[in-house]
Structure formats: structure tokens, C-alpha cells
Amino acid sequence: MTAPIHAHAIPTGTGGLAPLLRRLPHNVEAEMALLGAILVDNRAFERVSEFLRPDHFVLGEHARVFEACGRLIERGHIADPVTLKDWFDQDETLTQIGGAGYLIKLADCAVTPINAGDYGRLLHDLYQRRELIALGEDVVNRAYAADIGDEASRQIEMAEQALYDLATRGSYEGGFESFTDTMTSALRIAEAAHKRQGLLSGVPTGFRDMDGRLGGLHPSDLVILAGRPSMGKTALATNMAFNAARAWRSEAGAEGGRPRTTDGAIIGFFSLEMSREQLATRILAEQTRIPSDRIRRGMVAADKFSDLVTASRDLQRLPMYIDDTPALSISAMRTRARRLKRQHGLDMIVIDYLQLIAPSAGSRHDNRVQELSEITRGLKTLAKELEVPVLALSQLSRAVEQREDKRPQLADLRESGTIEQDADVVMFIYREQYYLERAEPSQRPDETDDKFLKRHQDWMQRCERAHNLAEVMIAKQRHGPIGTVKLFFEGEFTRFGDLDPRDTADL
Secondary structure (H helix, E strand, O other), X not given: OOOOXXXXXXXXXXOOEEEXXXXXXXXXXXXXXXXXXXXHOXXXXXXXXXXXOHHHOOOHHHHHHHHXXXXXXXXXXXXXXXXXXXXXXXXXXXXXOOOOHHHHHHHHOOOOHHHHHHHHHHHHHHHHHHHHHHHHXXXXXXXXXXXXXXXXXXXXXXXXXXXXXXXXXXXXXXXXXXXXXXXXXXXXXXXXXXXXXXXXXXXXXXXXXXXXXXXXXXXXXXXEEEEOOOOOHHHHHHHHHHHHHHOOEEEOOHHHOOOEXXXXXXXXXXXXXXXXXXXXXXXXXXXXXXXXXXXXXXXXXXXXXXXXXHHHHHHOOOOEXXXXXXXXXHHHHHHHXXXXXXXXXXXEEEEEOHHHOEOXXXXXXXXXXXXXXXXXXXXXXXXXXXXXXXXXXXXXXXXXXXXXOOOOOHHHEOOHHHHHHHOOEXXXXXXXXXXXXXXXXXXXXXXXXXXXXXXXXXXXXXXXXXXXXXXXXXXXXXXXXXXXXXXEEEHXXXXXXXXXXXXXXXX
């Protein structure tokens, strides 16, 4: 039997082929030994079935034997040379390698079932190497292609996505963990909570009632903050990121490694809508209590300008990194976030906002719902991969404006099914003041002056009660209760803050 392993030419820098030819990575003997182990003792299949697939075998015949064994075993039958004999005899392509007699040859090559896992991982590694070679060829061929519309940046993005897919597809890492190890991890979380005086081990938002309700933003969680335009989504997200960055504390890592975060967070902020200068101006306005529009127009009094300079120097020390590249894809975000974590550390990602994320290169979707479904799954995967919370802002549909009570609901999320399903926490921000200011009553033709005056006074009283008040409604939370948190909001400085408990007694 001759293995169909093709000789492989090495591309040169000029697009030609180097004279040196190399064979693709493979190990036919290891494939035979593993298949033999499965035929002798079907328990060997259990050690590799989670990560090894038929196409991981370099020989098509071996792939078909592995697939046939899997089908029999999954049905509760025994897979051995006897039970597979009829199937081998009926398959003409398998007669070329010796038919049913080849099964006996495989059984003679068997390794012990306890070593089957090692052989399976070896075959998986060789498969990934062959895939890397094919991926590299594709990258080279695309780079040489003279397609004007296929920009280099898009090619890089596609290559990154292909590499990530290869790295995560069929991985043999993970699986079940003993309850002892799980309990140890839970105790570490409890210890971290104890050190933070009652908060959970999540990233603190800096808002008393919100942290009390959420316990911070948990690693691996996808947190959605949604609202209609002008509700203050970006302002709240920026405040949360700033508060976490300002609270950042660290201690020396093990064996002189990177410092380990003990409180707060190192922030990666993807601003797909606003520039980094606009975000920085918002934070400056919040800290100096100088309106952001006056900062942008240079209308800052001389005695206040020194405060602006002092605040900017203090803010420069914060562990907060902003990427304002528009229309980034999930794969590009993943690459940049991993780079940031490697170079500076990373404890939390903020994305403003979800609907501006571009679909992955090469993806084809029939509608926006499918496209957004891929994006939200990608964000959840990103959170789990980097073990950080991902706070993503989201727009709400116009359905809110059609109701008398304009408080958002889960159904108001645009393409809400996928967002609600993938998110661990869904929060809505609502400011009644915004709607009241745009609904000042006017006198009706058949209305008396007294009735109009009373109606206008009622409106003014409602405006007074809603002045500088914002509601953050936690509509979904996997880890705790839902409910509403009330915050103080100063639109002039784009600043949120805690309300005095005495102020909320009558709310």
C-alpha cells in the first residue's frame, strides 16, 4: 500500500517554485496503531473521539475505517475485524488495500488503549500542520493575485480568522474537570470577594448600587448595555471604564511574571463611533466639570485651564487603551485584544457599539439577524477566550417610541433573539427627562385656561422629579437578580454618579 502523500513545492519570493520538494507531515504507522487499538479494545475510541475526526487521517482508507468504527460504537455495537468484515467486503475501494484482511493487519499493529490518547493527539497535531501549510499557500497565492478589490488589510483579516478557526476547531483541550478542582476555583472567587469587602470578583463599575446588584462585571461574561439614542449609553460605558481603570491595583505575578490585577481593570475600549479624542474630552469634562463643548471650542477660562492640564496629566496614567478604528470585525478585535493582553495586560473590553461591528471577511448571510448572531457569538467567545468581561453597547429599535411607557424591554433589542440569547447580562438605560422635555403640553382649542394650567403644572412637576435622574434596568442576569438601579446624571458633563439613598426614598 502506498500512502497518497503528495510532494510539496516550496514557493519562492518571486512566485516560482524552489527545487526542494518536501512531503506533507504524516505518520501512517501511528494511524495504523491507533485504528488497531480501537479494533482490539473499543475503549480506545473514547479517548480520541472528542477531538479526532475522520478527515484528520492522512489516508482516506484509514478515515473510512475510523468513521465505520465510530458509527458502530455509537450505536452500542462492537467494532472489530469480525463486525466490520461484511462492510469491508462490500466496499470496492477498500478491496484495493486488502479488503477485510487488512483489518487483521491493523489489529496486529495495535497499541495499548491507554496510549491511544497520545497517538490521537499526534495525528491531530500532524493534521493541523498540514492545514497550516495549506493556509500558508492560500495566503501566498492571495498576496500574489492582482485583484484590486482584494485589499491587503482584508487578506490579513481573513488569514487571522482562518488561523483562529484552525486553532479552535477540534481542540483536544478542555473537557470535564473534577469537582475538587471546580470547588478550588470557586473558593478563589470567594477569597477575592472577601478581599474586596463583599463585592464579587468581577470588575467594579464604580457605582454603588450597580455593583451591589451585579457584583461587578464577571470574567467571560458578555454584558449588553442598550438604549435609544441620547439616553447616555456611551457616557455610562465610558464612566464605568474610567472608574474601573482608576481603581486598578496589582501585585507581583508568580515567578516575576506580569503583575496580577487585584482590583479595578486594565481597559481595552473599541470606539467604532466616536474618535479617541472625543472620548478623552468626555472624560476630561467629567473630571474637571467643564462642559465638553466648551473644551472642544477652546472656551475655557484661564483659571480653569490649569485644572484641565492637571486632570489630563492624571488621566494619562490610567491603564486605558482606546482603538477608534471604524467597522472592525470580530476577528480583528480578537487579534488586537490578544496583542493588548500580551503587551500590557487586559481585564475588560468595551465596544461602542455592537451594530457597527463589521461581519467577518468571507462570511455570507441572508439577513442582518444571521449576521448579528455571528457577531454576538463571536463576542461571547472572545470573552471566554480572554477570560475578561466584554461590555457591548447596543441600539434599541424604534418600537420604544410608539409606546406610552417608553421604558425598554428585551423585545426592543434590535434582532433581539440572538443578543438576548448570547448575553449573560442585559441592561437598559432610560432617562424619562429626555422624553418629558420634548413633550411639553400645548393648550387644546376646546380646553379652558384653568385645565391647561393644571396640566402644565403636572408636567412641570414630573420634569422636576425626573431631573438628572437615570434608570439602569437589569433585564437579564445569569448570576443574580434583575431589577432597576437609579443613578444621577449630569448631561452637561456626561457624568453619571450614585444617588444619595435619601434622594431615592420617594422614587
